[in-house]
Amino acid sequence: MKVELQGTLEIDRANFSDRRELFALECQCFDPEIRFSRKQFAYLLKSPRGEIYVMRNSGQIIAEAIFLKRRTKRGEVARLYSLAVKPEYRGRGYSKQLLGKSLEALRQQNILMIYLEVETENRTAIGLYQSLGFAPVKLLKDYYQPTRDGLKMKLNLVA
Numbered sequence: 698m699k700v701e702l703q704g705t706l707e708i709d710r711a712n713f714s715d716r717r718e719l720f721a722l723e724c725q726c727f728d729p730e731i732r733f734s735r736k737q738f739a740y741l742l743k744s745p746r747g748e749i750y751v752m753r754n755s756g757q758i759i760a761e762a763i764f765l766k767r768r769t770k771r772g773e774v775a776r777l778y779s780l781a782v783k784p785e786y787r788g789r790g791y792s793k794q795l796l797g798k799s800l801e802a803l804r805q806q807n808i809l810m811i812y813l814e815v816e817t818e819n820r821t822a823i824g825l826y827q828s829l830g831f832a833p834v835k836l837l838k839d840y841y842q843p844t845r846d847g848l849k850m851k852l853n854l855v856a
């Protein structure tokens with residue numbers, strides 16, 4: 698089922714009061730073993746290391762991109778922990794818009810590089826990451842479960 702857009706779409710950084718809506722979105726999109734808990738959202742939204750961007754339709758969260766920043770010897774990098782769009786809003790380019798804007802915001806914070814892990818069977822997500830410039834760096838055998846491999850991908854934000 699697709700829904701008609703009734704208002705304006707906005708992309709911004711999530712705040713602490715978004716934690717219940719974010720948790721509800723995770724429950725819709727991911728299995729219990731791999732999704733964030735309410736407690737993890739509370740931590741991520743308070744921590745200076747956490748960075749969560751959301752797309753809202755008339756104020757209601759319809760997509761999320763969750764990053765965790767980390768210092769390295771060369772500078773700061775970020776891991777894309779979760780990306781999800783409500784099922785009824787998929788296939789309209791929203792994840793691409795949200796991720797594109799999030800990457801731009803991270804670039805402006807001088808983040809050097811973004812990395813992520815994705816299941817090799819998730820062709821949609823891999824296609825999306827490749828279209829934004831992510832390149833595969835390593836196959837992660839049995840990363841999710843026995844027989845469910847992962848792929849590590851990376852995007853340099855500075856030339």
Ligand SMILES: CC(C)(COP(=O)(O)OP(=O)(O)OC[C@H]1O[C@@H](n2cnc3c(N)ncnc32)[C@H](O)[C@@H]1OP(=O)(O)O)[C@@H](O)C(=O)NCCC(=O)NCCS
Nearest residue numbers: 780781782787788789790791792793820821822824825828
């Ligand atoms: C993966 C997900 C975020 C994509 O969201 P979406 O808004 O439907 O994706 P978009 O409409 O923005 O499509 C973006 C790009 O994905 C790629 N894509 C979309 N459908 C695809 C398909 N069936 N096969 C390959 N690539 C595909 C394309 O590159 C597309 O860009 P293009 O239309 O310019 O070619 C969404 O399906 C989702 O929430 N899935 C469940 C959670 C999940 O798997 N998250 C990723 C975990 S790592």
